[in-house]
Amino acid sequence: MLNSTALLTDHYELTMVRAAMRSGAAFRHSIFELFPRRLPTGRRYGVVAGVGRALEAIEAFTFDDATVSFLLEQKIVDQPLAEWLAGYRFTGSIWGYPEGEIYFPGSPLMIVEGSFAEAVILETVLLSIYNYDSAVASAASRMTAMAGDRPCIEMGSRRTNEIAAVAAARAAYVAGFATTSNLEAGRRYGVPTRGTAAHSFTLLHASEREAFEAQIGSLGEDTTLLVDTYDIDTAVRTGVELTNGKLGAIRLDSGDLAELASEVRQLLDSLGATNTRILVTSDLDEWQIAALRGAPVDGFGVGTSLITGSGAPTCGFVYKLVARADTDEQDAPLQPVAKKSVNKTSIGGRKFALRRLDARGKAEAEVIGVGAAPADDGNDRPLLVELVRDGVIVGDEPLSVAQERHARARAELPLAALKMSRGEAAIPTLLLDADGHVTDNPYARSEQ
Incomplete structure (x- = not known):
């Protein structure tokens, strides 16, 4: 169990709640979405990692007396907010792509539903975990794809800070690395260690x-x-x-x-x-x-490049409000909301997602429904799973399950996805409205 993760956050998360409590909007039913607008330049797919760590962080996101006192002393919170934080536990529900899954531009990787206040203050810690872990896993997946059946060993601990080293070892294991040199990753997450x-x-x-x-x-x-x-x-x-x-x-x-x-x-x-x-x-x-695939090499040890995402140390994930009620009433309808900022567009409304497969079981498209689940044409694969239900963690799973899932998901991709040359996303992202019609998708535009 982690110590409290409540202050692994940005100052403005709490000042937003403070101001929203004053305006009366803090406890309106809301939906946030964690998603990528794009892949790192030249990458053809990404890998979701950090889901298990994020669930641990949500469970440990509580404010003890000393933390609340610090926030009051620094005048970050006022007394009403301090009293609310003292009893804070996330009581909402979360759906998301499971760990090890492949993602593409616009994939709704995590959907967080609850009051504005209880959901918004999770933003920073969730993004910090997902952005780093997924960057490492995405690099690791490319490495293990090139290594084939020859094992890769994670050995980058001395090239990053001590906490990131543990996270990197875990993320690399999800994406197919066989072992790590990091003993804390072995103790905490059961990643096999070697040295x-x-x-x-x-x-x-x-x-x-x-x-x-x-x-x-x-x-x-x-x-x-x-x-x-x-x-x-x-x-x-x-x-x-x-x-x-x-x-x-x-x-x-x-x-x-x-x-x-x-x-x-x-x-x-x-x-x-x-x-x-x-x-x-x-x-x-x-x-x-x-380049070493033709050489008589039996295994690869990878460090610096892996833990820095091989040139893409963050995935650029964002966490945006996509729907909210206009009142505090329990059954108040949700209204889609979205940003219109240039190059920082978001798409309002609750999302649903599936991976469209062809007759051979190969991925053809990432299909995202806005406001309604897209129709399954017979062999498509739903992507969102339940992670938290009414504040209770329900999506925890062994790390080996995530590793196996990644191997299956990567095997679904077209062969072009595994090319090392720069290219576009391996499959397109199709955005469907509530009637099932394809709509304009800003995440599909290269300038986005």
Whole structure:
């Protein structure tokens, strides 16, 4: 269970509620939507991650006495708002794309329904989780797609802050990474962890042989030896000799990895170590992994590029009010509301979504209904699931389920989605009105 997440938010979330309480509009029935207007430039699809972390954050979004006192002392809240916050718990309902799902421009990734006050103050924490986790998962998906059946290891903890490191390891696992080097991700989320030794371990000892003997003696013959501290050829021969040809793996962390992997594979085979695997690291990204597909590489360790979203460290998700009642009455009808700002358009009304599939089960379109669910043509797949019902978390699930879901969703995409060259979204987003007619979709325009 997390400590309180209530102050992982922006100042203006609370001042909006304060002012809305004064105007009398704070507790009107409202619907907010978390969505992307576009994909990062050149990307063909995105991956939803952070759903489980967001549910944890909602559960922990409470204001204790010390927090309320701080807000009063700083004059951020007044007494009526302080009294309301002291008893705050989200009591509304939330629907969303489940973790691991693919998304496209305009996808209604999360729909939050409740009073304006209780829903609006979740904006910042939800966006901070979704924007980062989904950026990492989207990069990770491209990497695992290029790696194919060869495992990827997340090892970016030293390239970001300590909290983001845990989130990144979790998000990468959702998108197909096999393991992480981060132990807190293992403890908190059950992500499998792996690790052996760095160059400093070899440099600590009087000789490479002495270092390898200690590592093998401690971790067993199936360990992975880092062989490029000094001379690779000598290191490989030493590792094979010390294990009688049973060495688990070697790791290459510098140089021309494709050329070195080929040379080391030949050397290992000539020494009888035909089952010894070759792992590569060294600032890899999806393009380098793709370039190594023809090399005798058995696994990839990825750090900096992964935890920075491989050039797209945020997804640009936004959280907008899309419908609200005009009064506090329980049965007051909801009115669609939308922004008309240039390049920051939103679409009013409650959304429903499905993935349109062809006869082969391949994705053809993201279909979004406004005000009514779009018609299923027989084999389409609904995308929104219930996450919170009347304040109770109902959408929690094991991380392995999200990983399996991602593999299935990515397999539905057309082959063009997996190209590493820049391109448009792999499938179009179709916006339907309440009568089922296709309407103008601002998210489909490149300038948006």
